[in-house]
Amino acid sequence: MKITVLEESIRRRQADGCTICPRCGRSMKPRLHTNALSRQLAGIYVCDDCGMDEALRALARCPLPLKEWRAARAEK
Numbered sequence: 001m002k003i004t005v006l007e008e009s010i011r012r013r014q015a016d017g018c019t020i021c022p023r024c025g026r027s028m029k030p031r032l033h034t035n036a037l038s039r040q041l042a043g044i045y046v047c048d049d050c051g052m053d054e055a056l057r058a059l060a061r062c063p064l065p066l067k068e069w070r071a072a073r074a075e076k
């Protein structure tokens, strides 16, 4: 799946009120904007654990490939 398609699909789901983390598949906090903003996908929220993991991986210059995100694996 193309990243832009995946990104758009996640963005639409989050706009519709979905609070499942697109990165790990676990529940996020019910108020979407209180969760972490992804560093990898602009404007997309991830759970706090994933936000922290993204930050650490960014420091190590080893981001989790988008194809490994739960949302990408679920739509194959």
Ligand SMILES: [Zn+2]
Pocket: 021, 022, 023, 024, 025, 026, 046, 047, 048, 049, 050, 051
């Ligand atoms: Zn997560």
